[in-house]
Each structure stands twice: as C-alpha cells, then as structure tokens.
Amino acid sequence: MQSRTKILHGSLLTGEDSDSLLAAARDMAQQLLCSAGHRGQSYGDCRCCRKIFADIHPDISFIRRGYQKDGKTLRAEIVVDQIRAVAQDSVVLPNEAPRKIYLFPEADVLNTSAQNALLKLLEEPPEGVFFLLCARNPDALLPTVRSRCGIYHVGGEGEDADSELKALSAEYLAALGDEFALLKWQARAEKLDMATMRGLIPVLSEAAASALRGKALLSLQEQLRECSEMLRLNVNSKHIAAMLSTYRNEDYNFD
Numbered sequence: 001m002q003s004r005t006k007i008l009h010g011s012l013l014t015g016e017d018s019d020s021l022l023a024a025a026r027d028m029a030q031q032l033l034c035s036a037g038h039r040g041q042s043y044g045d046c047r048c049c050r051k052i053f054a055d056i057h058p059d060i061s062f063i064r065r066g067y068q069k070d071g072k073t074l075r076a077e078i079v080v081d082q083i084r085a086v087a088q089d090s091v092v093l094p095n096e097a098p099r100k101i102y103l104f105p106e107a108d109v110l111n112t113s114a115q116n117a118l119l120k121l122l123e124e125p126p127e128g129v130f131f132l133l134c135a136r137n138p139d140a141l142l143p144t145v146r147s148r149c150g151i152y153h154v155g156g157e158g159e160d161a162d163s164e165l166k167a168l169s170a171e172y173l174a175a176l177g178d179e180f181a182l183l184k185w186q187a188r189a190e191k192l193d194m195a196t197m198r199g200l201i202p203v204l205s206e207a208a209a210s211a212l213r214g215k216a217l218l219s220l221q222e223q224l225r226e227c228s229e230m231l232r233l234n235v236n237s238k239h240i241a242a243m244l245s246t247y248r249n250e251d252y253n254f255d
C-alpha cells in the first residue's frame with residue numbers, strides 16, 4: 001500500500017474483498033499509530049503493532065452494525081446514534097497513541113442520516129482523529145462523504161487491479177479511430193465503480209504518453225484532465241466512459 005503518502009483524516013478503502021480491505025485498514029492504522037515507525041510491516045514487533053494486529057488497540061474503535069432489540073439479529077445498517085456516540089468519543093484524548101482511529105469494516109452499510117452525521121466529523125475532524133472507511137460498494141456512500149476522503153483501491157492481490165487498469169487503457173488506445181471498438185470499450189468502462197474509474201485516468205494518461213504523439217496526445221491529455229475534473233465533481237462512470245468513447249481526433253499518430 002501507499003506508505004509514503006500523507007493519510008487524510010478520512011480515508012475510503014474500496015475493493016472486492018472484505019478481508020483485504022480490513023488488512024489494508026490495519027496497515028494504515030499502523031502507519032498512524034506506531035511510534036516505532038513500523039510502516040507497512042504486518043508484524044511490527046512492538047506492543048503498539050501487536051495490539052493493532054490483534055484488534056485490541058485501545059485507540060482504534062471498530063464501528064460495526066449493532067444488534068436489534070432481540071439482542072441476536074444484526075441490524076441491516078449502522079444508525080445515526082452510533083455516529084453520535086463516535087462524535088462524543090472523538091473529542092476525548094487517545095489512551096496511549098498520539099492519535100485515535102475509528103475503523104468502519106463495512107462503511108457501505110451506514111444509513112443516510114448516519115452518513116450525514118459522519119460528514120460533519122469528516123468536515124471538521126477533532127485533532128488527531130482519523131476515520132478509515134472500508135467499502136466494497138463505495139457508490140452506497142453519499143458523494144459528499146466520498147469527496148471528503150482520500151480514496152484507496154485495494155485489489156484482492158494489488159497487481160490484479162493494476163493490470164486490469166493497464167489492460168483497459170491499452171484497449172482504449174487500440175480502439176481509437178474505430179467506432180465499433182470504442183463502443184465495446186465504453187460498455188465495459190461504464191460498469192466500473194467510481195474508485196476504479198478514478199484510478200483509470202492516470203494509468204490511461206501514462207499509457208497515452210507512450211502510444212501517442214503531438215496533437216493527438218495533447219488533445220487526449222486535455223480530455224483526460226476534463227474527465228478528472230468531472231470525477232472530482234462525482235460525475236458517474238457511465239458519463240465518463242461516454243466522454244472517452246466519443247473522443248475524436250483526426251490526428252492519431254501511432255508510429
């Protein structure tokens with residue numbers, strides 16, 4: 001995972017596999033809490049790291065679905081009262097680490113009022129407080145919540161996600177100038193979740209830089225900048241895929 005980038009107060013980890021998401025969130029917690037600097041070493045041998053990986057660190061709170069009144073059945077959602085409790089707790093100083101963390105293993109089950117309450121915390125997080133949101137379905141989160149978070153795509157096996165993006169980029173570049181191939185590409189790309197689409201743009205830009213030249217490259221880069229801007233405004237994948245597939249330039253120069 002990204003060990004050199006600054007972790008924002010809100011981080012949204014997306015991917016297909018819950019276990020990988022949780023593992024990535026623990027790695028992030030380790031970066032934030034371990035004063036011995038065991039970054040990205042899953043077996044950092046210090047008390048702090050051992051507590052993190054045993055899920056017993058007192059400065060990490062797991063926020064999960066609660067039980068219904070019968071005390072046996074899990075609720076379908078994380079409800080607003082749980083986030084109100086987080087808000088109250090978040091102003092209390094950490095126990096032993098310099099920071100404290102609220103970790104949501106399934107942030108996509110936060111209901112709308114819970115998300116709105118969380119949004120206030122993401123907008124003005126108490127000092128030293130971090131929210132790690134794991135979501136297999138990030139589109140279930142409000143755009144306002146997503147835009148407050150740094151987004152990290154966690155592949156089942158990191159490289160898989162990466163090679164999928166590279167393959168999609170190569171297919172796009174090969175399809176330029178071929179209307180039918182572009183439509184086929186569009187049908188695939190419009191199904192991408194937003195986090196993957198956000199990941200695709202820089203990969204595509206890099207691939208374009210080695211495949212295209214001159215005016216064709218410049219105008220495609222311009223188009224990609226526009227897509228990034230739209231994604232920042234939470235325009236959906238369907239629209240972005242359509243923008244890319246209708247991109248036309250007379251000047252393809254592949255040599």
Ligand SMILES: [Zn+2]
Binds near residue numbers: 034035047050
């Ligand atoms: Zn450590």
